[in-house]
Amino acid sequence: MITWHTPVINDRKKENETKKGETKMKKLICAVLALLMVFSLAACGGNNNQPQPSDNQGSEKTKVIYIGGSLGDAGIADATYEGFQRIVNELPVDGTYIELPTDPSAYKATLLDACDQKPAMIFTSAGSGMVDEVIAAAPNYPDIKFMVLDTALSQAGISELSNFVGVLCAQNEVSFLTGYLAMRMSKTGKIGIVVGVEYPTLSDFITGYISGAQYANPDAQVAVSASGDFVDQAAAKETALAQIRQGCDVIYAVGAASSFGTLEACKESGVWGIGCDTDLAAQFIGVDDAQADCIITSAYKDWGTVSYNWVKRVLDGATDINWGGVEVYGIANGGCKIIENSIYEKQVPADIRADMDQLVEAVTKGEVTCPSYFDMTEDQYLALKNSVTVK
Template sequence: MRKLLCLILALAMVFSLAACGNGNSEPTNEPSSSNEPKNEKVKVIYIGGTLGDAGIADATYEGYERMLEELPVDGEFVELPTDPSAYKATLLDACDKSPDMIFTSANNGMIDEVLSAAPDFPEIKFMVLDTALGQPGLDGLDNVLGILCAQNEVSFLTGYLAMKMSETGKVGIVVGVEYPTLSDFITGYINGALHANPNAQVAVSASGDFVDQAAAKETALAQIRQGCDVIYAVGAGSSFGTLEACKEAGVWGIGCDTDLAAQFIGVDDEQADCIITSAYKDWGAVSYNWVKRVIENPDALDWGTVEVYGIANGGCKIIENEIYNKQVPDEIKAEMNNLIEDVRNGELECPSYFDMTEDEYLDLKNSVMVK
């Protein structure tokens, strides 16, 4: 009897094991089918300027943070050194990490390093913000895309506003360093001022870099001593020095890249109140959309070219915040609205540095020199 019971138990175990191995089982330790999506993330490196500049670095970082939240992205932020001689090593270090994408700014020579490195890393897609139209060496590269916000358009608007707000007929612009993109800012600003007043005088100065606020402040004060009573600050982090000079001298300031007045509201209202507007460039949205487009369909992008985002397609605008509404008279705001609409509809074409010879550009600057 005991032997019969043992035999029955043994047979039961055999049938039980056989059942566990049949085709109806669902093993939990086996890997999923190769046909199922793997939800792999793409690796993106953002090489940006010093954060806290309230300029292109901060604006682009907003887009970077958004892509980390909303897109299948594994991201890394690398701060670009202030010394241009270190740009090459910084870029090559990033390339050696084998990312899928790198985006950065043209930034006073960085574009040259990207164009030099890109052919050696064909598997990496590069985007360069603030790339000049007609950038030498870009055409034919199938892994580099330049992006340009139409700073000539938004600066035309700020130049017009500056001259309308001026009591002296003299306005200024302080850039960090002048290179083609900054020359396009200057071109737009001068032509906007001339559109408002054919006898406009415009002081044009470079403070030396995009970091030194003290140097920018002294540069702006020199323009103010010449009689300029509206100053356009186009110097990233150094712009805070330009705007401080405006506050101390009791003249108007205009910011750039982000809403600079918003940085001071409730913190330094006297400073905020003198910043009548800012030339806003939506780098956050542009960088986010680039990464999204590359993920979805990289072949749809026109590599080796420069994409331009202007007033018409939302790439840039002037800030119309509570300070603007308070400080700018209604009749000037009405003129600005008409001007913006004319630019948006293409009825008014804003001259660009990229359509001029160097001699024509120098003649333009000399024609409005402050006397």
């Protein structure tokens, strides 16, 4: 069973108010306890050989807390929560889900509230500065193991933390695949990517997408835009429409909940869309089939499996966890993939699907290297973006 917890963020140390009738209640409790003791002694006296229940009867459960964004984001929160449900159902875990406040200034209080519950493990995602709060708190709670999803490879301040590990799905690899597919599906040679905001992890998405497009077509043109946040669908839609007016006929939506606006622009304009994090087309099948039919694939980051595997490894006492570092899960080890559903099969021509299969195999074997933002200088990254400017 998963416990839902809403943190009190205004005053974590506030004491409960005194209840009316407290003295009467104490007397009543004492009377009940005395009565129970009488019955208990009588039962024990009747049969001294009666087996007593063990204190450890049943499997002892380990307390694990997942601090996540609001469910329904069609992104990391939903994907990770699916894994959290599996953790609670399949592992000896007592799980609590805490929803992050919408105001990042409240993240610290939320995290400390979770820490004060004394769990064995806490995991969350890095967005909007949450990783910084975990890094600050971890030294003060050495008995808690912390894991932060989407931690950047360049993240500072973690090397000395023996109870912290960052996890990163190789978005550059899966975005390389989507960039290649987008350019193969494009009739104009112009494609776009709309992110919510740009920070290192999103820059890695962009790097992979551009590089994949260039792998398909050295003369690829790629529009790169940020809509402003990960919530505003109207802003994302307008951003995508601006790219479509430039001639982009495939748009990669990397904006969590705001991605729905990007994909709506694709539907209304008759161009292809590519989703991110979860299978976005599946959410529209039977509800808005026109919308589903334009989403040719999604870049799937398997946060659920990654989270499940981390908790299981900790429970099993694994010695290969990269504490004080970042672990990367890519195409080869199941961290990410492109969705190949019925719409992919219907909309993507057979020859392109066959080439995609070969490319996935080549990436898995290391025969094709997918460039990463984290291996570049800032000047190199800017040069990459400038090399594909839409004309």
